[in-house]
Amino acid sequence: MATLDAIFEATIQLLLRDGPHRLTTTRVAERAGVSVGTMYQYFPHKKALIYALNERYLDALGDRIEAACRAHHGAPVDRMIDTLIDTYWRAKTGRADVTRALYRSVVEMDNEALIEVFASRADAACAAMFASAPDMTVADLKRFNLTLLTVIFGTVRNAFERNLSPNEAEELRGELAMMCKAYVRTRMIPHNQQ
Template identity: 65%
Template sequence: MTSAPRTALKARKRPVQSRSRVTVDAIFEATIQVLLRDGMSALTTTRVAERAGVSVGTMYQYFPNKQALVYALNERFLDTLAGRIEATCGRMKGAPLPEMVDALINTYWTAKTERAEVTRALYRSVAELDNDELMHAFAARADAATTAMFTSAENGAVEDVDALNLTLASVIYGTVRNAFERGLTQEEASVLRRNLTEMCRAYIGALYA
């Protein structure tokens, strides 16, 4: 996640002092607020600064330009998410494959659902960005973690871990995102979540039948 973005998008300073940290957090939070309330097209530097309670000038001390701000915000979220996935994968090392899948779905689904609106806002904000780098960095980290986990599966080595990983990751991440975009009801969501788990388990079962 901390892999080098285009120089233009790099944050200007690492907020080492606690005061800076507070400021940056306020800016991030303000960005999310504006995104939620008014949408991407109303995300102006002035408005963010205002809501964050700082001046535009100050904002530019921490982020070289608007894109960098949005970029950093998404980076932060993906960092957190990757961290959670890593934690889950660490915890599940050596467990049976089906349980791994359950855990992975749980982690991802929960992470996205906790602040559903924020997730949605971020999905939108990232569309303008040079997305790929961000996604790749996240994918790389997450894939490393899940691959390591799958490799450690209890009942012997998986034949083609990379293929398994690619498949499960794509299906899980993709399905969860799609669930968001469809705006499912609570009930539909829980049906889908259960069935997604079933499906993954069935696939794994079929692989080793």
């Protein structure tokens, strides 16, 4: 619905421009071009609005990651790593404003549940993907998976919060990929590869 989208967009913009403690129901409504009452027809609380915003975003992010993982079943591990980094990085920087706004809104409420759900989805999707790699020979796949996800997600977030120049960001991304691949090689039991 157009009204709903307008409300979400307004929320994001205000979150970005003024920060979370200036995020007023009145202001959101005003910027969205509707009245406060209308907002309360879609969301019972202000919290519900922010919750819905995060849910929307994390669902979409989960979808993208699952799709990327599914699309690379059976690929070589190195390729999987490139994909994972690329997907996550692009999701974050593609609409950097949304990412930033949501990072800021996270504190407002108990969204640990949402994050938990997202983490589980990503965990499962990636574990399945890695398990399908023909050249995969790591002993403890669960540990391997947890490590990669934590490092990649954490690094991207941290990179995102420091104000890196596009150049630095691009470099960092390449280094991160290299690092993950080096880790894989450390963790792999030698088999009979090139």
